[in-house]
Amino acid sequence: MSIICIECTEPADRSLTRQNADTIWGSLHSRRHTSPRCPVCERPTLLRRSAVPNYALRACPKCRLEFLDPQPADSVLAAIYSDDYFLGERGAETAERRSKMKSATGAFYIDTLARLVRPENADLLEIGCGHGEVLLEARKRGFRISGIDISEHAAAIANRRLGEPAVSVGTIETLPLAPDRFAAVLGADVIEHVRDPEGLLLRIREMLIPGGILLLITPSLDSWTRRLLRSRWMEYKVEHLYYFSAMSIRLLLERCGFDEIRVSPGRKVLTIDYIARHFSRFRVPILSPLIGLLRRAVPGRIAHRQLLLSASGLMAIARKADARRPQ
Numbered sequence: 001m002s003i004i005c006i007e008c009t010e011p012a013d014r015s016l017t018r019q020n021a022d023t024i025w026g027s028l029h030s031r032r033h034t035s036p037r038c039p040v041c042e043r044p045t046l047l048r049r050s051a052v053p054n055y056a057l058r059a060c061p062k063c064r065l066e067f068l069d070p071q072p073a074d075s076v077l078a079a080i081y082s083d084d085y086f087l088g089e090r091g092a093e094t095a096e097r098r099s100k101m102k103s104a105t106g107a108f109y110i111d112t113l114a115r116l117v118r119p120e121n122a123d124l125l126e127i128g129c130g131h132g133e134v135l136l137e138a139r140k141r142g143f144r145i146s147g148i149d150i151s152e153h154a155a156a157i158a159n160r161r162l163g164e165p166a167v168s169v170g171t172i173e174t175l176p177l178a179p180d181r182f183a184a185v186l187g188a189d190v191i192e193h194v195r196d197p198e199g200l201l202l203r204i205r206e207m208l209i210p211g212g213i214l215l216l217i218t219p220s221l222d223s224w225t226r227r228l229l230r231s232r233w234m235e236y237k238v239e240h241l242y243y244f245s246a247m248s249i250r251l252l253l254e255r256c257g258f259d260e261i262r263v264s265p266g267r268k269v270l271t272i273d274y275i276a277r278h279f280s281r282f283r284v285p286i287l288s289p290l291i292g293l294l295r296r297a298v299p300g301r302i303a304h305r306q307l308l309l310s311a312s313g314l315m316a317i318a319r320k321a322d323a324r325r326p327q
């Protein structure tokens with residue numbers, strides 16, 4: 001059976017992708033957090049009833065950060081990223097709709113950034129840029145663009161789509177990028193995956209120009225879906241190593257030398273069809289069958305209509321402070 005990229009439906013080599021994930025995620029995830037203290041506010045943490053099968057989940061009683069402890073092995077994460085993340089079912093129509101949805105979400109992120117950073121002659125970096133939909137939107141508005149992705153396949157697609165070698169394979173920790181270069185850095189759905197979020201933010205800070213802006217998107221423990229679904233929340237996954245509340249992301253950003261921090265519910269452009277597919281792939285009792293029923297009940301033109309929704313994430317915007325506060 002041939003293996004296809006879930007986003008572009010082009011053939012992809014499973015062994016190459018696995019090797020890619022093994023080496024790159026292995027490097028990124030080489031440092032493991034094993035302390036029972038909260039890595040954000042340093043309070044002793046509590047074990048909570050784990051929502052992630054086979055993994056213990058710790059929660060901070062002060063800032064409400066949650067994290068897997070111990071973290072999954074590199075080989076477990078590499079298998080998840082190589083098989084389920086980058087590769088998947090065939091379907092050019094689905095891929096095109098998904099790409100349009102990502103572009104619309106990207107346009108929303110870039111419009112948000114462009115209100116804080118004048119795009120003309122400003123350098124923007126996207127971490128985890130996938131197939132480059134957000135970078136395309138950024139370039140349309142006048143940003144000079146750079147991207148990083150751990151998937152060699154995704155980076156190749158992005159560069160072809162962009163018509164310039166703007167995307168590199170690797171991580172912000174390992175790539176030799178110049179410090180004090182970027183006016184804006186965007187990381188959507190990245191920080192919850194890394195073993196060392198503090199290290200990631202410090203590296204981003206190093207690469208921002210003074211006063212540069214960071215925009216982060218990550219699942220939120222304050223979201224309505226988390227409050228409703230509790231331990232059945234769809235964001236509890238083996239590959240999500242950290243779960244932030246508004247308070248914990250704010251504290252971590254302050255600790256890493258950012259100020260003018262604003263945290264708000266994250267919004268994404270989604271369709272009923274996409275939501276139904278997601279809940280069919282990642283089953284949640286009661287909710288998955290209900291959403292399946294809804295999908296079957298609505299006509300196609302409504303199921304594919306783009307909606308800007310607040311579901312499970314937060315958006316954090318922060319400015320590189322002039323100096324880091326003493327710890």
Ligand SMILES: [Zn+2]
Nearest residue numbers: 038041060063
């Ligand atoms: Zn804490």
